[in-house]
Each structure stands twice: as C-alpha cells, then as structure tokens.
Amino acid sequence: MTITIVGAGYVGLITAVLFSELGNQVFCIDVSQDKINLLKKGKTPFFEPGLEEYLNRNVKEQRLKFTTSNSESIPKSQTVFICVGTPPAKNGEADLTFLFGAIAKTAKNIHDYTLVVIKSTFPIGFENDIEEIVKKNTKAEFEFAASPEFLKEGTAIEDAFHPDRIVIGTNSKRAQQILLDLHDALPGERIICDMRSAQLIKYASNAFLATKISYANALANISEKVGANVEKVLAGVGADKRIGHDFLKPGVGYGGSCLPKDVLAFIAQANAFDYNFDLLRSVDAINNSQIDIFINKVREALKATEDKKSNLEGLSLAILGLAFKPNTDDIRDAPSIKIIQSLINLGAKLTLYDPKANENAKKIFPNLEFTNSVYQAINGKDAAIIVTEWPEFKEMDLKNVKKNLKRPIIIDGRNLFDVAKMKKMGFKYFSVGR
Ligand code: UGA
Numbered sequence: 001m002t003i004t005i006v007g008a009g010y011v012g013l014i015t016a017v018l019f020s021e022l023g024n025q026v027f028c029i030d031v032s033q034d035k036i037n038l039l040k041k042g043k044t045p046f047f048e049p050g051l052e053e054y055l056n057r058n059v060k061e062q063r064l065k066f067t068t069s070n071s072e073s074i075p076k077s078q079t080v081f082i083c084v085g086t087p088p089a090k091n092g093e094a095d096l097t098f099l100f101g102a103i104a105k106t107a108k109n110i111h112d113y114t115l116v117v118i119k120s121t122f123p124i125g126f127e128n129d130i131e132e133i134v135k136k137n138t139k140a141e142f143e144f145a146a147s148p149e150f151l152k153e154g155t156a157i158e159d160a161f162h163p164d165r166i167v168i169g170t171n172s173k174r175a176q177q178i179l180l181d182l183h184d185a186l187p188g189e190r191i192i193c194d195m196r197s198a199q200l201i202k203y204a205s206n207a208f209l210a211t212k213i214s215y216a217n218a219l220a221n222i223s224e225k226v227g228a229n230v231e232k233v234l235a236g237v238g239a240d241k242r243i244g245h246d247f248l249k250p251g252v253g254y255g256g257s258c259l260p261k262d263v264l265a266f267i268a269q270a271n272a273f274d275y276n277f278d279l280l281r282s283v284d285a286i287n288n289s290q291i292d293i294f295i296n297k298v299r300e301a302l303k304a305t306e307d308k309k310s311n312l313e314g315l316s317l318a319i320l321g322l323a324f325k326p327n328t329d330d331i332r333d334a335p336s337i338k339i340i341q342s343l344i345n346l347g348a349k350l351t352l353y354d355p356k357a358n359e360n361a362k363k364i365f366p367n368l369e370f371t372n373s374v375y376q377a378i379n380g381k382d383a384a385i386i387v388t389e390w391p392e393f394k395e396m397d398l399k400n401v402k403k404n405l406k407r408p409i410i411i412d413g414r415n416l417f418d419v420a421k422m423k424k425m426g427f428k429y430f431s432v433g434r
Contacts, residue, residue, distance in 0.1 A: 001182065003027070004077040006102045008035055008066065010156065010257075011119050011149045012083035013044065013051065018160045020058035022185050027065050027073030039066040047329040047356050050157040074109035079178060081147075082106065083119045092264040094123050103130055107137035115175050117145045121206075121262060123269045124199050145170035145179060146195045148202035153256065154327030163188040169198020203269070206262040207280055212247040213254045214286040220250035220433025221293065230433025231415065250432045252339065252387060252413035253290035255324035257332040260287070291335060294432075295342045298411050301430045302383060313347035316406075318377040321388025321414075322354035322361040329356040335413070336387045337364060343385075353377035355390050375404055383409035389416060398425055 001024050005016045008030035016028040030036055035045050042056045058064035067073060074080060084098040099120055106116060116134070127144070134142055146169035151159035165188050168179045176192055183190075191201065216234060223230035230250055238245035254260065263284050270277040302315055324334035331337065334357075343350060351369045352361060358370045371377040374396060378384045384405060386393055394416045402408050402425065410422070412431045422429035 001025070001079065002077045003182075004029060004073040004080045004106075006030075006070075006080060006082050006106060007084035007098075007120070008032075008039060008045070009083065009085060010046070010048070010153065011151070012081075013039075013055070014048075014151055014156045014160050015081055015083055015119060015149070016064060017051065017054040017058055017157070019182065020064040021054060021161075022182075023063070024182070025063060026058070027067060027077065029067050029070060029073055031068065033068055036066045036068050048153065048156050049327055054157060070105050070109045074106055074114075075111050077114065078112075079115045079117060079182065080106050081117045081119050083149075086120050086122050088261045088264060092268045094121070094261075094265045096122060096126065100129070100133055103133050104137055107134040107142070110134075110138045110140045110142055113141040113143075115143050115145060115178050117147050117179065119147055119149050121148060121202050121258075121265075122146075122199065123265060123272075124196050125269075125272065127195060143170065143172045143175045144195065145172070145175045146198040147179060148198060150202075150205065153330055154325060161186065165189045165191050167191045167193070167198045167201050169193055169195040169201075171195075203262055203266040206259055207266050207283070209247050210254055210259045210263045210287070211279070211283045213249070213259075214283040216248040216250040217253065217290050217432075218286055223433040233433075249415075251290075251389075251415070252294050252335040252432075253287040255332075255334045255336075256330065260284075260333045263287075291338045291342070294339065294411075294413055295346075297430050298343065298383070298385060299346070301409055301411050301428065311346045312343060314349075315347075315382045316349045316351065316380070317343060318374075318381045318384045319343075319350055319352045320354075320374060320377060320384055320386045320393050321390055322352060323357040323388050323390075326388055326390045327356075329354075329360055331357050331360045331364070334388075336361070339385070339387055339413075340365060340368070351377050351381065354388065355392055375400065379404045380406050382407050383411060386410065386412040386414055386416060389414035398422075398427075402426065 003019050003024050003026050005012045005028045008028050012028060016026050020026040038045055044051050082102050084102045086094040086096060086099055089095040099122055148167055163186060166183045168176055170176060171194055219233055220230040223233055234248045237243055238248050263280055267277045267280050319340060322331055322336045324330055351371055353371045353374055378401060408426055409428045415431045419434050
C-alpha cells in the first residue's frame with residue numbers, strides 16, 4: 001500500500017519506518033525543509049536508538065521517501081497518517097493549529113477515496129470540525145479514524161514492532177479493514193471502537209501511568225516521614241499481579257512531551273464535558289511538588305535551610321542528567337529544567353552533564369557550564385545531583401567520584417545506589433523515600 005505520513009516528529013518517523021519496514025511504499029512529509037534535508041542525508045533530528053539504521057535501510061531499498069510536497073505523495077496514497085504535534089495551549093488544552101493545518105493540506109490533495117488516520121493525540125469533540133475542514137477542501141470521498149500511538153521514547157522502535165495493542169477508532173467497516181490489513185504482521189490485541197473511545201484510551205493510558213508515578217512519589221514521601229524504605233514498600237505492593245511493578249519508580253516526577261501535557265489536557269477536556277477530574281489534579285499537584293521536595297533535600301544536604309536564612313550562594317554543584325529520561329536527548333518538560341532554575345535562584349553555581357542532551361539543554365541555558373564527562377562535571381564540586389538515571393551514572397566508579405568531589409555529597413533523584421553501601425564508602429548520600 002502507498003501511505004503518506006504527515007509530520008516527521010517522533011510519532012511520524014517511527015510510523016514511517018514501521019510501515020516501510022513492513023513492505024509498504026511510504027512518503028513522510030514535513031513543513032520544515034531543514035528537517036527533510038537532514039532526513040534525506042540519513043540523519044534523524046533527534047536521538048532514538050535504532051531509528052537511523054531502520055531509516056537508512058528503508059530509504060536505500062526505496063520504500064521510504066522524504067518530501068515537503070503534499071501534492072507529490074498524498075494523491076498516490078490510500079491512507080494518510082496525521083502525526084503532527086498538539087502542544088499545550090496556555091489554558092492547558094491542546095493547541096490544534098498544526099493538526100487542523102495538516103488536515104486542510106491533506107484534504108486539498110485528496111482525489112480518490114482516502115482514509116485519514118489521526119495518530120496525533122487530540123481532544124474529544126473535534127470530529128465535526130475536522131470533517132468540515134476536509135469537506136471544505138475536497139469533493140473526494142474520505143473517511144476518518146483515530147489510531148493513537150503508545151510508543152515510549154528510548155524504546156520506540158521495539159514498542160512499534162511489538163505493540164501491546166493496536167487501537168482502531170472508526171465505525172467504518174472499510175476503514176477498519178484497511179487498518180487491520182496494514183497492521184496484520186504485528187502482534188498485540190486489536191481494539192476496534194469508535195473514534196471517541198480511541199481518543200479516550202490514549203488520554204486514559206497516559207493519565208494512568210502518571211497516576212502510578214505520582215502514587216509512588218506520594219508513597220516515597222510518606223516512607224521518609226515514617227522511616228520506611230519505599231523500595232521495599234513498592235516491591236511488596238507491585239508483587240501483587242493486579243498492581244504490577246511497572247511505572248512505580250519514585251523520583252523527581254514525570255516529565256517529557258506527553259505525560260505532563262496529556263494529564264492537563266485530560267483535566268481540561270473532562271471539565272469541558274462537565275466532569276471535575278480531581279483525581280488527576282492531585283496527580284499533577286504531587287508531580288509538581290516532587291521538585292520542591294527534591295530542592296529542599298538538596299538544601300538540607302548542604303545545610304542551607306530557611307531558618308538559617310542561608311541559601312546555596314557560593315556552592316558549586318554538578319547536575320548529572322538533563323534528558324527527561326535515559327536513552328533520549330529530549331529535554332521537553334524535563335524535571336531537570338525546573339531543578340536547574342530553582343538551584344540557580346538559590347545562588348548555586350552549576351555544571352551540567354548529560355550523555356546525549358547537552359546540546360538541547362544549551363539552548364535553554366546558554367550561560368551555564370557544560371562538560372563532556374561525568375568526572376569533569378563533578379570535579380571539585382560541593383555535591384553531585386543525579387536527575388536522570390542514565391546507565392553510565394549507575395556504573396560510575398564511586399571511588400573516583402569520591403576523590404573528584406570536594407565534599408562527598410550525592411543527592412540522588414533516581415535511587416541509583418544502595419544506601420548502606422554509600423554510607424560505608426563515606427558518602428553523605430540522599431535519595432528518594434529511603
Ligand atoms: C509516554 C507513555 O509511556 C507512552 O506509552 C506514550 O505513547 C507516550 O508517552 C506518548 O504519549 O507519546 P514517554 O513520554 O516516552 O512515553 O515516557 P515515559 O517512559 O512514559 O516516561 C515519562 C516520565 O515518567 C519520565 O520523566 C520518567 O522518568 C518518569 N517515570 C517513569 C518515573 O518517574 N517513574 C516511573 O516508574 C516511570
């Protein structure tokens with residue numbers, strides 16, 4: 001089948017390599033000429049393990065083509081996947097400018113029956129607007145489906161080829177069959193439903209993951225107060241198969257381009273349909289307070305508490321990890337950003353290091369010092385602060401770390417090390433919920 005993917009971001013590029021690898025003829029279009037030029041050279045605009053290999057193979061075998069031209073690809077395609085961003089607007093709702101724009105441009109180039117599949121996460125209640133946009137721009141026959149994406153950054157390729165479920169949100173039998181055929185080679189449960197249910201599955205899944213994380217963070221805070229060890233608590237809780245261990249790791253809160261925005265968008269949508277989603281408000285509030293709790297931990301570790309009226313003035317700190325999670329260079333809504341801003345406000349002098357995200361972080365913090373290794377970052381510092389659980393931090397030579405730091409203080413937002421072992425080595429080690 002010939003397919004067009006609109007939008008060469010995360011979802012678009014992964015969808016493009018997936019369907020081309022499965023033997024389809026795929027066009028991937030984007031409005032950014034720079035991005036398309038980069039992709040044509042075989043380079044991806046972000047770091048995602050395995051993506052470049054898949055991309056280059058499919059380009060070489062002429063199954064995958066990048067273009068900025070809608071008219072080159074859409075008329076040839078029976079199915080068009082819309083994969084553009086729906087970033088948060090100021091009021092927490094999703095900004096649909098890119099989505100509506102992409103649909104209008106798609107519609108202008110439809111000549112025969114075309115199935116338009118929306119993979120972008122978009123709020124419920126806009127079906128009529130979308131249909132109107134298409135009708136205004138074409139006389140040709142078309143149908144819609146929502147088929148949300150569940151891939152995770154860092155393991156996106158694996159997730160795309162081994163999905164837990166494939167959601168096909170349309171009442172049209174014809175559209176259902178096209179999507180069933182397209183996904184035929186993939187494992188995973190097929191969930192066939194109406195468009196609104198499909199959209200709700202997406203928001204509900206991300207919001208549930210966020211809820212699990214906030215629950216784990218709340219338990220970490222309670223564990224600290226009562227003198228329990230949250231790791232043991234969650235090992236016990238997660239051992240119940242009905243609950244499970246996944247997404248119960250406490251830390252500095254969830255970040256990234258999806259969970260924070262989708263929780264807020266879901267609250268806003270529920271509101272629009274007259275439901276007060278207090279549960280998710282609390283999930284969001286716990287997530288935000290997790291940063292303040294962590295900053296207080298840094299202040300306590302360095303004995304800079306409110307009552308002494310002291311701050312972190314004059315102290316030098318190494319920030320280890322800037323990406324919102326390991327195996328990505330993505331810093332969108334990363335907890336590191338708020339942590340860095342708070343520490344700067346308290347007067348600390350920061351040196352930053354991330355194995356992949358330094359370049360992206362430099363755009364936000366052009367005046368801060370960055371290093372190319374963890375040991376350079378910690379050298380002569382009053383403390384090391386771990387924000388992202390990169391494997392290379394877990395594998396650090398701790399004897400060397402201790403030798404390099406001015407004071408043997410580590411504040412670990414991701415519980416990378418054993419508390420007793422760190423104490424034995426002579427570290428002042430602070431972690432989450434332990
Ligand atoms: C998330 C969902 O997991 C995907 O299923 C979904 O497709 C995607 O959003 C999306 O909507 O596009 P992603 O944003 O890549 O994927 O990242 P996650 O792996 O979900 O992690 C989000 C944040 O939660 C990270 O900051 C991570 O450090 C944090 N986290 C995760 C925890 O603090 N504790 C955990 O136990 C798990």
